[in-house]
Amino acid sequence: MGVLSNLAGVFGNWRQPAASTALAPATPAAPGRPRKPTASSSEKIGATLGIGVGGRVNFLPYMDSATGDTPEVRIAMRQMLKDPYVKAAWLAQVFAVASEEFQVHPYDEADPAAQDQADFIQDGIERLPLGSAGLIFSILAPLGPDGVSIVEPVSEIEVQGRWAGKWVPKAAKSKDVQLLYLLGDRYRNITAIRSLRSPELEDMDAVDFLITKYAPLFEEPFGWAPFRASLADWWLLDTVRKLRAIHHEKRTAGTMLGRYRDQNQKSTLERLLKSLRISTWGVIPEGVEIQLLEMTKASDTDYAKFEQDKIVAVVTGIAFAELQMLSGDVPDGRGNAKVHQDTSDLPKWYLSKLATETINRQFIPRYVDWNFGGVRGYPRFSVGGINPADIEQEMDQIAKLQAVGFDGQAGRPALSIKHYAKALGAQLADPRDPTDRLASGTPPTLPPQGGGFNPLSAFAELNAAVTKLAEEVRAKKARGR
Structure with missing residues (x-):
C-alpha cells in the first residue's frame, strides 16, 4: 500500500484521486464572487478532539x-x-x-x-x-x-x-x-x-x-x-437535607457536656455519656456533673427556606417552570399561572419533536426498505392528543378565513382538508374502505369537555354562523351596487 492509502486509513475524509485523473490546480474565485461550495457531506471546521x-x-x-x-x-x-x-x-x-x-x-x-x-x-x-x-x-x-x-x-x-x-x-x-x-x-x-x-x-x-x-x-x-443546569443546586439540596437531619437529631437528643474532678472518673463518665445516647437514665458518681447544651443556633425555618429555594431551582432547570408543580394550588402562588403553563409546555413540545423525528428518520425507513420495493416515500409517525381549547382556536381560524372568502365557492380558493385534519389530530378515511367514512349530515357527538364544550357541535355552530354572515355580506354588497 502506498502513502495515499495509508493516509486514507488515518483520515476518514481523505479521498484518493482516480488513477487516470491528475490533480488540477485550484481555480481562484473571480473578484467579488464567492467560492463554489463543496459537497454537502464535506465539513471544514472540526472540533479540537484527540485522535483515537x-x-x-x-x-x-x-x-x-x-x-x-x-x-x-x-x-x-x-x-x-x-x-x-x-x-x-x-x-x-x-x-x-x-x-x-x-x-x-x-x-x-x-x-x-x-x-x-x-x-x-x-x-x-x-x-x-x-x-x-x-x-x-x-x-x-x-x-x-x-x-x-x-x-x-x-x-x-x-x-x-x-x-x-x-x-x-x-x-x-x-x-x-x-x-x-x-x-x-x-x-x-x-x-x-x-x-x-x-x-x-x-x-x-x-x-x-x-x-x-x-x-x-x-x-x-x-x-x-x-x-x-440543576446539578449544582441538587448537590446543595442533598447537602442541606443531611444538615437538616443532623440539626433535628441534635435538637432531639441534645449535646451533653460532662465535668469531673478526679482523673479516674473520666473513663466512667465517657461510658455513661455514650449509654445516655440510647437510654433515658443513668447513675453518676459523686463529683461528676452532666450538662445539656444546644450547640446549633440555626432554626428549622432557615433550613426549610434554603431547601425550598433549591427545590425551585432544580425543578425550574428541568421543567422550565415550577409553578405548575410546586405552587399551582397555593392561593398566593408567585407569578402568572398561564405564563408558567405555556413555559412548561415547551420542553414537552421539544421532547415530542425529538421522539417523532427519531422514529421517522431512523426507525421507519429501515423497516420499509427491508420489506417493500419501489419506495417513493416513507410513512410519517405523529403523536398528539385532542385539546378542546386548541380545537376551538383552530375552528375560529377556519371560520374567519371562510368569512373573508376562503370557502371554495364560485371559484374562490378553499382551505386544505389534509392540513386541518393534521392540525386537529383527525384521521382521514381509508380510500380503500368505502365503509370507513363519517356521514357528513350526521356528525358523531362527543361527551362535553372542559365546561361543556363540544368541539364538533361548536364547529357546526361556527360554520352556520359564518355561512349566515357571508350571505348577509353578499346581500349588502348586492344592494350597494
Whole structure:
C-alpha cells in the first residue's frame, strides 16, 4: 500500500484521486464572487478532539465540551433520578409525550402501496412492548441524566398473518451509554459504538441504533443533558437535607457536656455519656456533673427556606417552570399561572419533536426498505392528543378565513382538508374502505369537555354562523351596487 492509502486509513475524509485523473490546480474565485461550495457531506471546521485508534475519535472521556461534562459529572447526574422532585419534573414530561395517541400517515393518501406501508408500520409499533409508549419512553427517558440515548431495535421474521415473511420489530431496547464507547470523527459525528462489557466484539455501525441527542450545543455527541443546569443546586439540596437531619437529631437528643474532678472518673463518665445516647437514665458518681447544651443556633425555618429555594431551582432547570408543580394550588402562588403553563409546555413540545423525528428518520425507513420495493416515500409517525381549547382556536381560524372568502365557492380558493385534519389530530378515511367514512349530515357527538364544550357541535355552530354572515355580506354588497 502506498502513502495515499495509508493516509486514507488515518483520515476518514481523505479521498484518493482516480488513477487516470491528475490533480488540477485550484481555480481562484473571480473578484467579488464567492467560492463554489463543496459537497454537502464535506465539513471544514472540526472540533479540537484527540485522535483515537485508526483516525477515530473516542468521545469518552469527552475532552472538548461546552458544558464541562466529565464521566464523574454524568455519574452524579444519574444519582439525581433518586430525588422525588427530579423524578416528577423529568418523568412528567416523558410520560406526557409517551401517553399521547399516535398515528402513522401514508406518504400518499391515494396510493394503495403507501397505505400498506403505513399499515405495516402502525402494526409494527403496536406489537412492541407497551406499543408507542414503550418506544417513546426508551428514546426519551435516558436523555435526562445522559443527554443522549442509544436504542437498539430488535427484529424478527413474522410467520403468520398479513405480514408473514416480513421483518417486523420485536422490541426497542434502551442501552446504558455508560457501558458503551462512542466512536466518531473530529466533526463530532457518531460513526460506531463499542461495547465495554464485550471488548472482543467488533465495533458496531451507528446506523444500526436509534441515536437521539437532547439540544446538542455545538453538535456535542452527548447532547446537553436536561439535568446539567440543576446539578449544582441538587448537590446543595442533598447537602442541606443531611444538615437538616443532623440539626433535628441534635435538637432531639441534645449535646451533653460532662465535668469531673478526679482523673479516674473520666473513663466512667465517657461510658455513661455514650449509654445516655440510647437510654433515658443513668447513675453518676459523686463529683461528676452532666450538662445539656444546644450547640446549633440555626432554626428549622432557615433550613426549610434554603431547601425550598433549591427545590425551585432544580425543578425550574428541568421543567422550565415550577409553578405548575410546586405552587399551582397555593392561593398566593408567585407569578402568572398561564405564563408558567405555556413555559412548561415547551420542553414537552421539544421532547415530542425529538421522539417523532427519531422514529421517522431512523426507525421507519429501515423497516420499509427491508420489506417493500419501489419506495417513493416513507410513512410519517405523529403523536398528539385532542385539546378542546386548541380545537376551538383552530375552528375560529377556519371560520374567519371562510368569512373573508376562503370557502371554495364560485371559484374562490378553499382551505386544505389534509392540513386541518393534521392540525386537529383527525384521521382521514381509508380510500380503500368505502365503509370507513363519517356521514357528513350526521356528525358523531362527543361527551362535553372542559365546561361543556363540544368541539364538533361548536364547529357546526361556527360554520352556520359564518355561512349566515357571508350571505348577509353578499346581500349588502348586492344592494350597494
